[in-house]
Amino acid sequence: MLEENFMAMLRGESQRWSTKRIVKYLIKRFFVYLIVIGGALMFAMPLYLMIITSLKSSDMLYERPFKWIPTEWHFENYLKAWNAFPFTLYLRNTLFITITSIIGAVISTSMAAYAFSRLKFPAKKLFFVLVIGAMLLPKEVTFIPTYLIWWKLGMVNTFVPLIAPSWLARGLSKIFLLRQFFRTIPLELEDAAKIDGASAFKRYTKIIVPLSKPAIGVVLIFEFITNWNSFVGPLIYLNDPKLYTLNVGLNMFKDAYAEQFSHMPNMNYFMAIATLIVIPILIIFVFLQKYFVEGIQLSGIKR
């Protein structure tokens, strides 16, 4: 809006045109850019440090003066770190959990969202109130007893406790997000199919799901990130080293090789693994960031 005024001033349309105003405006702009760029660099700095640290040799880590651009590039850190621990196995476990969870989450949350947004049944209101109610409950309250329930069912040390929640529509914010999206699809489309005798199941698979690809994409991405970054769950449920995920593996890697709390000479190796864990997320973010923004705006909820 102020920019429009400025353009009007330049075109000579504005009555309030004056050199003083233009100079004032340009100075203001300059500071806005300075702050925005400075802040953006500050926010990106930790990630930059993580990457350059992973490429340094151990004796370069704490050297003075600090090298903001490494003079030598030790790409072999990655290979060394990866082979020091069974990370290939951890990657396979992580991928298995992540992919099965994504499939489950997309199916179960979209089913629930369809029922809550499009179908009429007497218990619907009650169910939806329960969904919202459960969203407000902090997960710490259910955290320990959930563990005890899985333990009683003999599921500790399997992937089931990590995957099952996704198949049981636990991503409540995702139900909410999909429901909001489904409600924007015109009812007439479904009514026409209904008259032709299409069952609710058919309408869901043939009309609603194909029209909701963007929203389902958001669910998919959020589910990927949640599972990929997940740490406390795998830490609690997986005690067998053969079942570890990347995050748990990285933490164990640190416990095995960090000799002390601070000044860790192996930090470059830890950073190499950390970078590898972060890279898939960075790639997804760069290419699909439109979905992130939409997802947050649609649900108003953090992952």
Added chain:
Amino acid sequence: MKNKGKQVSVFEPIAAFFLGKDRLNRKDAMWGYIFSLPWLVGFLLLTIGPIIVSSIMSFHEWHGFGAARFVGVYNYRWIVQHDRLFKKALQVTSSFVGLSVPLKTVAAFVVALLLSKRLFGVTVFRSMYYLPSVVTGVAVAFMWMYILDPKGPLNMLLQSVFHLKQPIGWLADPDFVVPSFVIMNVWQLGAPMIILLAGIKGIPVSLYESALIDGANGWQRMWRITIPMLSPSLFYVFVIGIIGAFQILTAPIVIFGTDSGDSGGPLGSGLFYTFYLYRKAFVEGRMGYACALAWILFVIIASLTLFNFFVLGKRIYYEE
């Protein structure tokens, strides 16, 4: 009269109760239940079930094996009256919440305000500010351990700029542990920023135009238009921020480990409430005691949220 000739089934009242009175809609209603089924099973198994188990457990002493012993309100009484670490955890968590949530909300607001301007390359800046929020978890905790190391890059920078004699211990110094976590938390302001940005974009331009005509300056436009119009979003971000900040767990586990003596972090300065709860349950194996701790946390969070809604919520401007 309507159903003359048609036999009304004895199950009709039951069907009407579960599937609704509209007979034509009953097939859809049935599908409604089928589609809700995964969620319903999950709700019973992973929400209602745990709530019941947790309530019962909190009145028992149980170490994860053998029989649980009923102890009445003993767990609760012990926590409130004698548990020093509980008090420490409360103190650590409340100073973390009290510092990080207002700071994060204000920072997210400032960033959103800047990014709402028409700038060249604004999408790039937006992603740079949002990026830290996507990369959570263990990798990030590691990164901060290095950056905040007494001999790490941040201290080198501070020492060369401000000529500090002693490096700041950050995660190794009891006085700086909470501030360190506040920095980590504020760094991830992406989600609130996006919510506030959407809110700012939703404010009608006409309001600013008429304010300009009335001669309002930038400061007045901000306090009289932007902030009041944005108050629902700001309020939402604040409330969600508080709930989230109480639940910080991954970073303390990664940074302080789970077997560093009796306290979390140097002198217990990193004993966040959920961290304490986690250690009671999974390191010490005192499941009943941990459940009682969890319920106390729930009461704290719920009362804070209610307080926010009834006291702060009244001062929010909602557009008709």
